[in-house]
Amino acid sequence: MATTRLHPLLSIWRTNRLIGSNRLGGANRGRGGPVVAYKTPWRPFSTSSQLQFKQARFRRVDPQEVMAQTVPATQKAAVFDEFGGKLDIREIPVPEIGPDDILVKVQYSGVCHTDLHVWLGDFPLQTKAPPIVGGHEGAGVVVKAGSNVTNFKIGDRAGIKWINGSCLCCEQCKRGSEPTCDKIVLSGFTRDGSFQQYAAVKATEAAPIPDGVDLANVAPILCAGVTVYKALKESNVKAGEIVAITGAGGGLGSLCIQYAKAMGMIVLAIDAGNKEEHCKSLGADLFIDPFKTNDLVSAVQLLTEGGPHGVINVATAARAMEESAKYVRTRGTVVLVALPRDAKITLDVFFTVVRAITVKGSYVGTRQDTDEALGFFARGQVKIPTEVVPLSELPAIYDRMQKYQINGRVVLDLWK
Template sequence: MGSVEVPSRHKALVYDSPGKISTKIEEIDTPKPGVGEVLVNLTHTGVCHSDMGVMCNSWAWLPAPTAQGQVGGHEGVGVVASLGPGTENSNVKVGDRVGIKWIASACGNCEPCLVGADANCTSAKISGYYTPGTFQQFALAPAHYVTPIPDSLASDMAAPMLCGGVTVYSALRKSGAKPGDWVVIPGAGGGLGHLALQIGARGMGFRMIGIDMGEKEQLVKDCGAEKFLNLANYSRDDEGTKKLVEDVKAITGGPGVAAVVVCTASNVAYAQGLSFLKFRGTLVCVGVPEGPSVPIATANPAAMLAQELRIVGSAVGNRQDAKETLDMAARGVVKTHFEVQPMDKLTEVFERMDKGKLQGRVVLDLSG
């Protein structure tokens, strides 16, 4: 591909009032890449629930409140526009299509990095949190850390894979489930959940059960769920949980499921999750609950040891997970159900997300 014209200024979406849902389009200076960096002309970016958590300061585990004027976003796809010093011999060249992920860069030397868990890097930079993210037309990224996008995969299709896709792929790999096993996905019709269903059913051979609200039933089934459970049919109390657990176990013929991958930010989903599991089943923590942490209700030692249950955390995925996820997408194993919106609709998208009204993912077209 040819060269990319780099303007002196470009459009960016900023969090103009951190702590609440509010974004604003501003014109900002286009940076020049430093040593080891590339400048990416972004054309598309996914919108993730994590962006809303950062914008609204609703994640207590983050070390500081989000700065006013922060450029959010971490699922960006675009074309390398220019190279910084020291990148001449890298695998990236001007015109290449690449992606920027949740982890903007990792050190490569800490204990997590050395075992391939760069998403847990102790000195990682997070895209969209104290590092300018992908809700803008041009962004800097380390040349060694951008993700190559397969030629056959459209940019709008690729964007949500860089976080949503790689996150659930990594989580399903950690679940311990084997082909033919039952796996439950709470939040099955959401941005993460609908991808987990496809990867689990079509890529890994699992039998998938989706749990979500009734209006998402068709999407959930289209994505590979054999069975769907409508949360509207269950009361939000102990009796409702008991009935939900009974229904999950009835689907499996009695013992329960091999794994539960929680793809929602709901504390209730975590409280219920262990009860779905069979002997030596695994609960994988993916969705990050907002507000004060609530313990996983049934995680008492007696219940855990009697069934030899496991609780596993899964933070995004590493660079290899990202490549394998994008390869699945390029082969058509997994397809994001998404809608494309212009930049000026981002606040509205977050408002819909907050009300649980989104089905699948939203991708912003950054060309406007």
């Protein structure tokens, strides 16, 4: 019969208990407890190999190592090999990341009109050479992080924006305007974007997505939401003042109405009459159908008692932009957001000067703008109707976009 031996830790416990008991004359007399024996004979590790085996079994697991092991070598993506050519859903390698990058497992990606123009090849900026993977409204989870990354860790939720990287060293970056960086990197344009299951992005430009936010619904905020929110800030319209929104019933306009209301502005929506109910359901205070008046400038100034304090142009029409500079209030601001193809506008220089009108462009937003725009969405102050479809539907979505058959925003599920 084997001799019963105490485990060393239990032996220490027994000694401490006895010191406090009346059996060893301690202060805590009468409080000693039963001695528990370790029934199985205990012995130390007899060899170094046994010790190494035990250490290996209980080694702390590195989450980055585990996630790296789960990232496949290839993935599904939407690729085009020539501008305006076939959109091919095929297997491509998962991108490598640099020391300043993160790799995001993209769950959902919004589809923007800019993606359509990149595919058609009519965007007046230099892209990377095809093949190109489009997309710049990606939402997912970080699965890899470069050695220099400190603002994201494995498992964090992250968004991929139009701005994929900036130098942070040029004059524009130093002024806090990374969208106008001299060496800007653009998702789905100069670097493959979010129409793939795994996408690489510079960690400094990736957007932290708040917990509890639905990834499918938040995806369009990363471009459309940030764009209109920034434009409203650029308008300098204050709470209680009037902002006019052209093309108010569209995807950008619908978001712009909601951000403007959340910022305390009075909203004049300008769009076709069949959009009136929709615009007012989102919070628009006033509405004008430009197709039902022969003098839009007078109609706007009459309804707003002198003109809106600012105008956000998201309508893709040069005429709407020209008219907005005429009906805006004296010392007001006209913000150009939409990008009509080959558009040119003409302004009356004399009245633009003597009325001190500001006309400016607004182009997406900074990292701070992104955080603020996401904050409005996370608090439930901004909502957007989304249509979620599989990645394979992208060619059909581009066709519908060209026929103006999209309501709200379309979001791709990268895993269907």
